[in-house]
Amino acid sequence: MKLGKLWDNADFWAGVMFITFGVAAVFFSRDYPMGSAMRMGPGYFPHYLGILMTLFGVIIAAKGLFGERERIGKWAFRPLVVLGVGIILFGFAMDSFGFIPSLLILIVLSTLAGREFKLPEVILLTVVLVAGAVGVFIYGIGLPYQLFWWY
Amino acid sequence: MEELIHLFPNLYHGFSVALSLQNLMYCFIGVFLGTLIGVLPGIGPLATIAMLLPITFNLPAVPALIMLSGIYYGCQYGGSTTAILVKLPGESASVVTCIDGHEMAKQGRAGPALAIAAIGSFIAGTVGTILIARFGPPLAEVALQFGAAEYFSLMVMGLVASAVLAYGSLVKALAMILLGLILGIVGTDVNSGMARFSFGIAGLTDGISFTVIAMGLFGFAEIVSNLEQGGGARDLLFQKIKHLYPTKNDLRLAWKPVVRGTAIGSFFGALPGAGPTIAAFSAYALEKKLAKDPSRFGKGAIEGVAGPESANNAAAQCAFIPTLTLGIPGSATMALMLGALTIQGIAPGPQVMTQRPDLFWGLIASMWIGNAMLVILNLPLVGLWVKLLTVPYRLLFPAIMMFMAIGVYSLNNASLDLYMMVLFGFLGYVFVKLKCEPAPLILAFVLGPLMEENLRRALLISRGDPTVFATRPISAGFLIATALLLCVMVIPAVVNKRKEVLAADAA
Numbered sequence: 001m002k003l004g005k006l007w008d009n010a011d012f013w014a015g016v017m018f019i020t021f022g023v024a025a026v027f028f029s030r031d032y033p034m035g036s037a038m039r040m041g042p043g044y045f046p047h048y049l050g051i052l053m054t055l056f057g058v059i060i061a062a063k064g065l066f067g068e069r070e071r072i073g074k075w076a077f078r079p080l081v082v083l084g085v086g087i088i089l090f091g092f093a094m095d096s097f098g099f100i101p102s103l104l105i106l107i108v109l110s111t112l113a114g115r116e117f118k119l120p121e122v123i124l125l126t127v128v129l130v131a132g133a134v135g136v137f138i139y140g141i142g143l144p145y146q147l148f149w150w151y
Numbered sequence: 152m153e154e155l156i157h158l159f160p161n162l163y164h165g166f167s168v169a170l171s172l173q174n175l176m177y178c179f180i181g182v183f184l185g186t187l188i189g190v191l192p193g194i195g196p197l198a199t200i201a202m203l204l205p206i207t208f209n210l211p212a213v214p215a216l217i218m219l220s221g222i223y224y225g226c227q228y229g230g231s232t233t234a235i236l237v238k239l240p241g242e243s244a245s246v247v248t249c250i251d252g253h254e255m256a257k258q259g260r261a262g263p264a265l266a267i268a269a270i271g272s273f274i275a276g277t278v279g280t281i282l283i284a285r286f287g288p289p290l291a292e293v294a295l296q297f298g299a300a301e302y303f304s305l306m307v308m309g310l311v312a313s314a315v316l317a318y319g320s321l322v323k324a325l326a327m328i329l330l331g332l333i334l335g336i337v338g339t340d341v342n343s344g345m346a347r348f349s350f351g352i353a354g355l356t357d358g359i360s361f362t363v364i365a366m367g368l369f370g371f372a373e374i375v376s377n378l379e380q381g382g383g384a385r386d387l388l389f390q391k392i393k394h395l396y397p398t399k400n401d402l403r404l405a406w407k408p409v410v411r412g413t414a415i416g417s418f419f420g421a422l423p424g425a426g427p428t429i430a431a432f433s434a435y436a437l438e439k440k441l442a443k444d445p446s447r448f449g450k451g452a453i454e455g456v457a458g459p460e461s462a463n464n465a466a467a468q469c470a471f472i473p474t475l476t477l478g479i480p481g482s483a484t485m486a487l488m489l490g491a492l493t494i495q496g497i498a499p500g501p502q503v504m505t506q507r508p509d510l511f512w513g514l515i516a517s518m519w520i521g522n523a524m525l526v527i528l529n530l531p532l533v534g535l536w537v538k539l540l541t542v543p544y545r546l547l548f549p550a551i552m553m554f555m556a557i558g559v560y561s562l563n564n565a566s567l568d569l570y571m572m573v574l575f576g577f578l579g580y581v582f583v584k585l586k587c588e589p590a591p592l593i594l595a596f597v598l599g600p601l602m603e604e605n606l607r608r609a610l611l612i613s614r615g616d617p618t619v620f621a622t623r624p625i626s627a628g629f630l631i632a633t634a635l636l637l638c639v640m641v642i643p644a645v646v647n648k649r650k651e652v653l654a655a656d657a658a
Contacts, residue, residue, distance in 0.1 A: 013585055014326075014586070014587055017581065018326045018329075022329075028350075037610050037615035037616075038615030039611065040603075042342065042347055046333065046347065049329055049336075050333065053326060056322060056326040060323055063322065073584065079378040080577065088569065088573055090556045094566055106553060107549045110548065111549050114378060116545055129550055
């Protein structure tokens with residue numbers, strides 16, 4: 001067993017992930033009627049899938065502990081978080097501010113996820129993309145969105 | 152020509168549908184957009200189709216599917232262009248094309264490499280079209296006799312095949328299938344009307360949209376992992392592409408690999424669960440084995456481009472056979488196409504052919520037209536694609552993010568879909584880091600509800616007796632094939648492990 005570098009063990013954590021999903025499936029389907037094999041209730045399929053999945057998770061985790069270690073490597077937290085926040089704010093803005101402000105938020109935030117940030121380039125890119133998107137999606141395909149909150 | 156019309160009256164009907172000006176235009180737009188995005192490195196066909204899917208929502212079913220399949224071929228071919236010119240495969244099926252294709256490009260023979268890829272793809276596409284026209288209808292006849300047990304076993308086979316042929320660990324791929332099936336449960340149970348795994352969120356009672364999952368797992372996660380790698384330093388060849396056309400010698404060397412690649416590709420494509428990637432790898436391996444001088448491979452052998460490129464296109468084409476005739480997608484990409492069909496209000500399955508002949512045959516005819524367009528479009532436009540490749544990634548990914556966000560939001564005009572996409576994007580990135588291949592998951596996600604329904608029906612008819620899957624001959628056949636597939640995978644692993652142990656013992 002190689003407990004020393006457990007945090008960097010892809011198989012072990014994959015196993016843990018599958019066990020979590022499996023146990024969750026069994027847990028959240030506990031109130032769904034099981035029925036019988038002949039008359040399967042809504043709980044039958046998720047229950048057995050959850051159990052099977054947990055078993056697979058255990059096998060994979062064990063492989064990670066006892067077999068050859070596959071490394072995870074570094075996590076790219078910055079793009080992950082920045083892009084995630086960008087999309088979430090875009091969704092929020094689409095519901096309240098309209099198409100163009102939402103795009104501005106998303107595009108500017110997205111460019112922040114990269115390693116290079118050059119202001120003139122970002123401004124040009126934003127203008128081109130917003131103009132293109134308004135042309136294609138609003139006037140071309142005819143998506144029914146307000147451009148701004150007042151228009 | 153007269154004979155052909157008699158042989159394929161349906162195909163003739165199909166061409167009359169596909170050759171309408173409107174459909175030709177959508178086919179062209181599809182091929183063009185598909186190539187455009189397929190050329191961009193790091194965006195595979197799945198992400199491309201998922202991204203462009205919303206554009207087709209407002210179209211009627213026939214042009215929508217024609218455009219989508221155009222996108223599919225387009226990005227397939229665009230991936231090869233990138234592989235040859237930049238050595239960055241746009242999609243996994245062009246990984247092998249990189250090897251010799253890029254080598255040829257370095258020797259200043261990018262033109263012939265691209266041309267052979269286009270010609271090989273066109274020939275393979277033509278054969279694929281004929282195969283679908285020839286074998287689609289009888290297969291659909293057979294499929295009409297399938298009961299619930301047969302369908303269930305067939306889906307088990309397809310899923311296991313997709314796991315066996317996925318990259319990396321088999322156990323993980325199988326676990327990903329289970330996860331996909333569980334995600335497919337989310338939503339209202341059709342039999343009891345009970346909302347499952349919806350956690351009281353109203354938007355979840357209709358289930359998770361597969362576009363949301365596909366964009367999260369393949370679009371969002373891919374962008375994050377591309378950024379992690381610094382956005383891909385590129386080994387682009389800026390030399391002008393001078394002579395485009397292959398020499399006589401090139402053609403002499405390439406025609407046999409094209410034929411063999413087409414055969415291999417057709418076989419793997421028609422098999423549920425397999426696909427262009429495995430076809431391309433097999434074709435490359437075969438060409439290397441058959442070559443008089445295998446050492447030429449990896450140094451710019453044209454056979455190494457012709458074989459795999461024909462194979463992946465034939466496979467891409469023949470993947471439509473199980474998808475359209477059985478209603479069972481053979482690959483994650485095909486699952487997306489089926490999803491598009493469902494969005495258009497068409498229940499996939501063998502009845503599509505008889506109930507919507509215009510759709511079925513029109514689509515098949517447009518596949519061939521799409522392939523022809525690829526050749527016509529790509530060879531003159533190579534210069535444009537090369538230009539596109541010089542656009543730095545830091546300018547590309549905000550554009551891709553924008554397309555994804557608008558696409559997902561426009562599904563239901565609901566921001567919940569965007570939040571779900573971020574969730575699956577995070578999950579997708581975790582999969583990347585934990586070396587779990589997501590393609591089997593999405594296939595299982597689409598098949599999940601069908602599988603549960605057929606399992607339920609089969610067991611209801613058999614009065615709860617599970618042996619029904621083994622006693623009905625066709626169903627048993629599928630299960631035996633599944634078992635064989637698993638054995639093939641397990642045995643070499645066992646053998647290798649034993650070798651390791653023995654070696655360790657000896658030392």
